[in-house]
Ligand SMILES: [Zn+2]
Ligand SMILES: [Zn+2]
């Protein structure tokens with residue numbers, strides 16, 4: 320539920336939103352603003368074999384998940400989870416096997432339909448989903464809507480379907496208002512519909528953040544929010560360039576005018592290259608052209624330079640996204656990223672967003688492989704990038720310090736381990752809450768290091 324510090328208001332250009340109470344005290348960083356159970360949720364593709372379909376806990380090698388004997392698809396930690404899920408699962412069990420063959424956003428819609436088929440009052444004007452924006456006008460007659468609903472109809476029991484208008488409205492509501500559910504390490508594992516949290520409007524420069532305890536969503540303030548100030552949440556990757564963010568946001572049918580979207584310099588830093596003559600940072604103009612190095616005056620950015628730049632960016636994108644059938648696994652990923660970094664460092668400035676993206680994965684792979692020296696090298700570079708591109712107290716930054724602390728500990732450098740773990744604790748307390756399991760883990764590590 321929305322807590323006492325916040326209130327709903329009508330903003331002239333964005334419709335309904337949430338803000339810090341006009342006549343109240345400021346909301347301090349780390350304050351829990353909303354805590355909410357999902358109206359409905361589902362696991363992402365690929366997670367359904369690994370995680371409990373009720374509490375999302377990962378299966379442990381000692382205790383394999385138990386499968387629902389009727390649909391042989393739903394899986395649960397134990398009898399407790401199965402019992403707790405029973406009320407929801409009863410209506411869908413028959414069609415669950417087919418439902419789970421769909422992509423996640425249609426799974427979610429399907430689960431909502433099964434649920435509403437047995438609880439008609441939830442479809443009405445007072446139901447939990449009634450206030451969500453369906454974007455019916457914008458979606459109407461779109462090819463996307465037609466294709467998706469056709470797909471859904473092939474995989475769902477026809478007798479539970481509402482009329483077409485209602486179905487279109489539910490499609491709009493569920494696809495535009497859902498939250499990604501992630502684990503403690505911020506890995507996406509599911510999606511859920513949280514009607515109260517869905518009132519929060521978007522800003523790429525958000526002042527709050529979502530974390531999860533199982534399926535329970537918690538929204539905390541990342542920074543102090545002043546009375547009357549709007550509470551905003553980012554629907555997109557903050558580390559994307561404006562065009563990429565706007566592409567994602569077009570799905571929600573609005574045009575973001577936040578400080579990041581209007582900040583041309585931030586954008587230029589993300590696209591900055593090294594001066595071919597003196598290696599200093601050169602930022603492009605608004606048309607993505609590099610004119611002159613402000614350090615040495617170099618200005619001969621030839622057609623060949625732009626060709627090379629295009630190739631390097633393409634190379635980075637391929638390393639990130641191209642499926643590799645012949646070389647999979649974390650080891651290969653690390654090698655690919657390392658080689659790519661060596662190349663990118665020849666022409667792109669270290670702050671360039673393509674470099675940062677390769678670094679994020681290289682750091683994660685190095686930690687996974689326990690290559691601690693490499694982890695620290697990449698971690699230090701990421702630290703600078705996060706400071707440049709992320710709002711203060713972001714959980715990503717806290718997790719970075721946590722992993723850096725562990726890396727230093729393994730290398731026998733307890734002084735630096737302590738510095739990083741203390742920074743991690745401070746940040747993670749803000750984003751996840753003091754009573755979070757993650758903060759407990761950090762405290763355990765702090766104890767190891769202090770011994
Ligand atoms: Zn469970
Ligand atoms: Zn079942």
Ligand SMILES: [Zn+2]
Pocket residue numbers: 522523524575576577578579580
């Ligand atoms: Zn924005």
Ligand SMILES: [Zn+2]
Pocket residue numbers: 594595596597598599612613614615616617
């Ligand atoms: Zn120069």
